[in-house]
Amino acid sequence: MTGTEIQEIQDDGIAEVAVLGVDKPLRLDSGAALGPIHVAYKSWGTLNEDKSNVVLICHALTGDHYVRGVNPITGKPGWWQNMVGPGCPIDTDRFYVICANVLGSCCGTTGPAEINPATGKPYGLDFPVITIRDMVKTQALLLDHLGIDEIFAVVGGSMGGMQALQWASLYPDRVRSVVAIATCWRHSAQNIAFHEVGRQAIMADPNWKGGxxxxxxxSPHAGLAVARMAAHITYMSESGLTNRFGRNLQDREALTFGFDADFQIESYLRHQGISFVDRFDANSYLYITRAMDYYDLSADHNGVLAEAFRGTKSRFCILSFNSDWLYTTEESREIVRALNGVGARVSFADIDMDKGHDSFLLECPELDDIIRGFLVSQAEQKGGGLS
Amino acid sequence: MTGTEIQEIQDDGIAEVAVLGVDKPLRLDSGAALGPIHVAYKSWGTLNEDKSNVVLICHALTGDHYVRGVNPITGKPGWWQNMVGPGCPIDTDRFYVICANVLGSCCGTTGPAEINPATGKPYGLDFPVITIRDMVKTQALLLDHLGIDEIFAVVGGSMGGMQALQWASLYPDRVRSVVAIATCWRHSAQNIAFHEVGRQAIMADPNWKGGxxxxxxxSPHAGLAVARMAAHITYMSESGLTNRFGRNLQDREALTFGFDADFQIESYLRHQGISFVDRFDANSYLYITRAMDYYDLSADHNGVLAEAFRGTKSRFCILSFNSDWLYTTEESREIVRALNGVGARVSFADIDMDKGHDSFLLECPELDDIIRGFLVSQAEQKGGGLS
Known part of the structure; x- marks a missing residue:
């Protein structure tokens, strides 16, 4: 591993890129070796003397490390602007907060759009297929590089929650507490099906050209936009869509009897597709959805999820939303039951909110209160400078 | 209107094409006039002397009039082979059963792939946007042509159920009874959203060329296949997919770390997409999904659904499946409540089956029993040759 380069300072956070796996490439689940690996990350707050105040945030499928502050790619605020910061539920006056762009993504971390050192050209489909575990191993390399042994809390929603659970399973001695939100322990057939539609939409775009x-x-923007539209429906609840859009028309008094966006929901969905392609790489979408489909925490334990956590000393906070039909409350309950089965300390809440899966990204006072309370309680139990 | 041409006889049914609206074109909801209109239909059983034993079956989005017998397009059995026939729940020994390919479709009835008499070329996007009501008006023209005034029962699932309800609302004096299965009274924002994804997938295909x-x-086969894949997920339940496919691998022992169809669900879904394009026209898919999105029985009644049925003398049988998340049980209950609100005679059953929306097309003894019982009961009440 070599040095770290400070790229820019925005707001109260520091964005950096670490170069990892130079001397010793990372061995991936596929068997391939990958290195060097660039990891773009951002941090907020101050690392305390005994490095005991680290909160690692793991982002979702199309997320990035711009949790807070202006996202330089979109010019918009970070995706968890109100969750992370001074006085926020994840309080940067108390914690040293890190978020790294995941392996395979396209916001500064090594992925299919980055240059393959072996050829001098972008990897494309020569990039190895990766897993959620590979993403977590890459984050562990980053923490090694920063001299951080233990994480006070690993926090994530959706694919971020998968990483948080994978952290606890893979590195039980390095994770003091886990907050896993709106997530699952393995991708279901329906989850895989929706992702496969997205991948086929991208691959059907003649501009994709085999990656x-x-x-x-x-670029395969048309296919990527369709993929995003299909996925976006799964992020919202039926009632949330009905309450927000219903059958309201878009800037017109009556149906036009054509194929323009008569309904607000059509216009909204098209916008979601079109705006997504400006900030995301189609191949990265293929690789990260594949990683999620491959995710099954029970796979190495004869299908018994509880065994993935046997002996854990971490404290878990599992949170679901009752309107989330992508990763349902029942799936979170299955995680809770598995943790109970091995005597793990676990809190669980199913939050009443009608916005569907994306609720964790939206203003949700109950979510804020629970995360704040859980972290404060863990800090008090730990004592030292954190209480 | 001009004559009827017998095309072929298959099994126990007769396939014919009627040419309608020749002298007087059909005035569509859009304001456009359409004619002549070819309507391909098939019939089974014998029309009784007083023409009182007519059962009209309305098909779903990608269905056709090949309800029973060999479908000449696919070479497969009809889509309701076990529901309709001698001794079946819809008993062709008793009833004269008709099903017509809907307006806008591509199995013999006039639609965007048919020749526009004005230009001598296929309509393409010059075909007018149609509605569920236009489909029903076309069926009414067909019945006029056949000299049939009253329908003993109109029966349909999914989009077929929309037509059945529309029949009862538009022609209350012509419909004695209605069986509406797994359907809704208006397309929701989520319903529209899924259809819009499909349309965008087709229109994003460079081979679509504006229709x-x-x-x-x-042809825009790639886009149409993606549209079908996305739609097909909505036809199955999460638990049905999990029970049938789970995370089972397709003809392999382990994950391949690539983008082939590792999982059975991927392979299944790809097959659904690929096989669909051989039997369906992409423009027809655009037009029929648009008709479904435009469907809202309450729209002409200030948003009050009950008013669409005020004064009805028809008897209704409303059926839902508890695992159907496309047109949910709650939506069927809303129809029942509206019918109750105007004092209509209505039976309702929510059938326990885990196969999701497509349950109505699958083997379901409870569905068979209910439909058989409802039709027998209606026939006994009617008396005459039917009891």
Missing amino acids: RYYDEKD | RYYDEKD
Whole structure:
């Protein structure tokens, strides 16, 4: 591993890129070796003397490390602006908060759009297929690089929650507490099905060209937009869509009897697709959805999820939303039951909110209160400078 | 209207094409006039002397009039082979059963792939946007043509159920009884959203060419397959997918760390997409999904659904499946409440079956029993040759 380069300072956070796995490439689940690996990350707050105040935030499928502050790619605020910061539920006056862009993504961390050192050209589909565990191992390399042994809390929603649970399973001695929100312990057939539709939409776009589009004039934006639209429906609840859009028309008094976006929901969905392609790489979408589909915490334990956590000393906070049909409350309950089965300390709450899966990204006072309370309680139990 | 041409006789049914609206074109909801209109239909059983034993079956989005017998397009049995026939729940020994391919479709009835008499070329997007009501008006023209005034029962699932309800609302004097299965009274924001994804997938396919692909070497098969894949997920329940496929691998012992169909669900879904394009026209998919999105029985009644049925003398049998998340049990209950509100005679059953929306097309003894019982009971009440 080599040095760390400070790129820019925004708001109260510091964005950096670490170069990892130079001397010793990372051995991936596929068997492939990958290195060097660039990892783009951002941090907030101050690391205390005994390095005991680290909160690692893991982001979702299309997220990034711009949790807080202006996202330089979109010019918009970070995706958890009100969750992380001074006085926020994840309080940067108390904690040293880190978030790294995941392996395979496209916001500064090594992924299919980055240059393959072996060829001098972008990886494209020569990039190895990765897993959630590979993402977590990469984050562990980053913490090694920063001289951090123990994480006070690993926190994430959706795919971020998968990483948080994977952290606890893979590195039980390094994780003091886990907050896993709106997530699951393995991708279901329906989850895989929706992702497969997205991948087929991308691959059906003639501009995809087998993943070798980086030097071309056009990218597979049309396919990627369709993939995003299909996925976006799964992020919202039926009642949430009905309450927000219903059958309301878009800037018109009556149906036009054509194929323009007559309904607000159509216009909204098209916007979601179009705006997504400006900030995300189609191949990264393929790789990260594949990693999520491959995710099954029970797979190495003969299908018994509880065994993935046997002997754990971590404290768990498992949170679901009752309107989330992508990763349902029942799936969170299955995680809770498995943790109970091995005597782990676990809190669980099913939050009443009608916004569906994306609730964890929206203003939700109950979510704020629970996360704040859980972290304060863990800090008090730990004592020292944290209480 | 002009004559009827017998095309072929298959099994125990007769397939015919009626040419309607020749002298007087059909005035559509859009304001456009359409004619002549070819309507492909198939019939089974014998029309009794007073023409009182007519059962009209309405098909779903991608269905056709090949309810029973060999479908000449696919070479497979009809889509309701076990529901309709001698001794079946819809008993062709007793009833004269008709099903017509809907307006806008591509199995013999006039739609965007058919020749526009004004230009001598396929309509493409010059075909007018149609509604569920336009489909029903076309069926009414067909019955006029056949000299049939009253329908003993109109029966349909999914979009077929929409037509059945629309029949009762539009022609209350012509419909004695209605069986509406797994359907709704208006398309929800989520319903529209899924259809919009499908349409965008088709329109994003460069082979679509604004709908003018009929003379081209290639059709927008890739986009249409993606549309079908996305829709197909909504036809199955999460638990049904888990029970049938789970995370089972397809013809392999372990994950391949690639983008082939590792999982059975991926392979199944790809097959659904690929096989669909051989039997369906992409423009028809656009038009029929649009008709479904435009469907809202309450729209002409200030949003009050009950008013769509005020004064009805029809008897209704409303059926839902508890695992159907596309058109939910709650939506069927809303229909029942509206019918109760105007004093209509209505039976309702929510059938316990874990196969999701497509349950109505699958073997379901409870569905068979209910439909058989409802029709027998209606026939006994009617008396005459039917009891």
